[in-house]
Amino acid sequence: MDAGKELVAYLQSELGAGAVLVSEAETSGYTEDWRARFKGPALCVALPSTTEQVAAVVKACAARGVAVLPQGGNTSLCGGAVPQKSGPPPVIVNLSRMRRIRQIDPANNSMVVEAGCILKTVQDAAADAQRLYPVSLGAEGSCQIGGTLATNAGGTGVLRYGNTRDNVLGLEVVLPDGSIWNGLRALRKDNTGIDLKHLFIGAEGALGIITAATLKLHPLPTHHAMAWFAPTDVGAALKVLGLFQQACGSRLSAYEMMNDRQLQLVIKNVPDRRNPLAAMHAWHVLVELADTQGAEELEQVLQQVLEQAMEEGLVADAVIAASDAQRAALWEIRHSVSEANKKEGIGLSTDCAVPVSAVPAFIERATAAVHAEAPGLDIIIVGHVGDGNIHFIPMFSFDAWKALPDPDRMGKHMRHCVNEQAHALGGTFSAEHGVGQTGLPEMAHYKSPVELALMKSVKQALDPANLMNPGRLLP
Numbered sequence: 001m002d003a004g005k006e007l008v009a010y011l012q013s014e015l016g017a018g019a020v021l022v023s024e025a026e027t028s029g030y031t032e033d034w035r036a037r038f039k040g041p042a043l044c045v046a047l048p049s050t051t052e053q054v055a056a057v058v059k060a061c062a063a064r065g066v067a068v069l070p071q072g073g074n075t076s077l078c079g080g081a082v083p084q085k086s087g088p089p090p091v092i093v094n095l096s097r098m099r100r101i102r103q104i105d106p107a108n109n110s111m112v113v114e115a116g117c118i119l120k121t122v123q124d125a126a127a128d129a130q131r132l133y134p135v136s137l138g139a140e141g142s143c144q145i146g147g148t149l150a151t152n153a154g155g156t157g158v159l160r161y162g163n164t165r166d167n168v169l170g171l172e173v174v175l176p177d178g179s180i181w182n183g184l185r186a187l188r189k190d191n192t193g194i195d196l197k198h199l200f201i202g203a204e205g206a207l208g209i210i211t212a213a214t215l216k217l218h219p220l221p222t223h224h225a226m227a228w229f230a231p232t233d234v235g236a237a238l239k240v241l242g243l244f245q246q247a248c249g250s251r252l253s254a255y256e257m258m259n260d261r262q263l264q265l266v267i268k269n270v271p272d273r274r275n276p277l278a279a280m281h282a283w284h285v286l287v288e289l290a291d292t293q294g295a296e297e298l299e300q301v302l303q304q305v306l307e308q309a310m311e312e313g314l315v316a317d318a319v320i321a322a323s324d325a326q327r328a329a330l331w332e333i334r335h336s337v338s339e340a341n342k343k344e345g346i347g348l349s350t351d352c353a354v355p356v357s358a359v360p361a362f363i364e365r366a367t368a369a370v371h372a373e374a375p376g377l378d379i380i381i382v383g384h385v386g387d388g389n390i391h392f393i394p395m396f397s398f399d400a401w402k403a404l405p406d407p408d409r410m411g412k413h414m415r416h417c418v419n420e421q422a423h424a425l426g427g428t429f430s431a432e433h434g435v436g437q438t439g440l441p442e443m444a445h446y447k448s449p450v451e452l453a454l455m456k457s458v459k460q461a462l463d464p465a466n467l468m469n470p471g472r473l474l475p
């Protein structure tokens, strides 16, 4: 029996035959990303149900020198969760069967969940206990808690609650040698040495497999006020943000922006989506306020700030959601952008962040840089403008993309042109999606030798054989 077959047979004996997928028909959903842009071979897909089973799989792979690729909901936007095209095929360890909510402690405002829990399931369980788990993103119905931790996902709640990293109290991790670290503490204060959980958050599975987490919960806001408005330009959108921050403090819970092209694509490509305003404007902002009391006061503040902004010539038109259904409809527009863009063509998604004050300059410079390369190219802009994270997306039609002599090169080059503008303004090329496969050349380009050497020495210390998710994160 060859070595690969022997390992598969061993894993089947450990996990049960139904928990180790081998045929192309069974594994194709795991070896290709959801946009069908990345695909690579795997030895098999293991579906462990317990932390001990994850440890057994990792130990077996380590003993045989076989690479391991941890996988959550496979919603990565940068090719992080599927095997590389070339190189020895890894064992994919998909966490979807580890989906127990182990504990909710409302008095401590915390919950312990397994890594395979879908983000939405976790939000709902917290809400049932009158608490909020605040990480929220378009893929929340399919991405897993483990994936959000491994990528330190951002999303729409960062302005008020921070990134995933800010909402974690403890972790349980299977290390590259198969040993288990139980760091599931539920403390808000613990100064006993280096805070190890932060090594694994945002490490994209390169240092170990997260199997469970203690998450931080917040009071559940029960009152909301929301508006959709057209700022007169990007600078005006930031001035209105300042007005909201001054008037509402931490009750400002979302501030999202998109350009006219993004809204047009959502309306065109996703059923039942329409422009909330009477006319199409160059820029659109969704703003939400939330609190545990005082619905009327929230609406008053929202209205007052928008009126002031209109008087100051910062806002051209606005509409306030009059019901929960209208509020949900506005969120649906925001959460439909990836689906709309996927149907339209090949969008070269970027994930830059700059200081909030530099957003107008970033958009202006990135537009000029892209149009210098491809005059008139469609540009889609959508972002969490309240925290400085802008997804600037040069968009090719499917036909124009096919006609390019070297599409891969064009994709890398265009993204780099955009990333250069963010870098020049003190920004980053990856605000929330991670590095995955697409970001590797940019890591090599933008990270200083000292930073890269530090990261490599951490990797070397934990995974000297380089078997845990090789070929991502570190160039």
Ligand SMILES: Cc1cc2nc3c(=O)[nH]c(=O)nc-3n(C[C@H](O)[C@H](O)[C@H](O)COP(=O)(O)OP(=O)(O)OC[C@H]3O[C@@H](n4cnc5c(N)ncnc54)[C@H](O)[C@@H]3O)c2cc1C
Pocket (backbone or CB within 6 Å): 069, 070, 071, 072, 073, 074, 075, 076, 077, 080, 081, 095, 115, 136, 137, 138, 139, 142, 143, 144, 145, 146, 147, 148, 149, 150, 151, 152, 153, 154, 155, 156, 204, 205, 206, 208, 209, 210, 211, 338, 339, 432, 433, 436, 469, 472
């Ligand atoms: C429609 C849509 C909207 C999105 N919006 C946002 C957004 O607003 N903000 C944002 O940050 N991201 C967004 N994303 C990207 C993506 O959803 C996030 O990166 C998410 O956190 C990935 O979770 P996942 O479970 O799908 O992980 P996967 O895609 O399966 O994996 C991502 C990375 O994490 C590693 N990994 C997965 N699980 C584990 C684990 N248990 N232990 C160790 N490593 C692991 C994988 O090896 C891979 O490197 C969006 C994606 C889509 C499709």
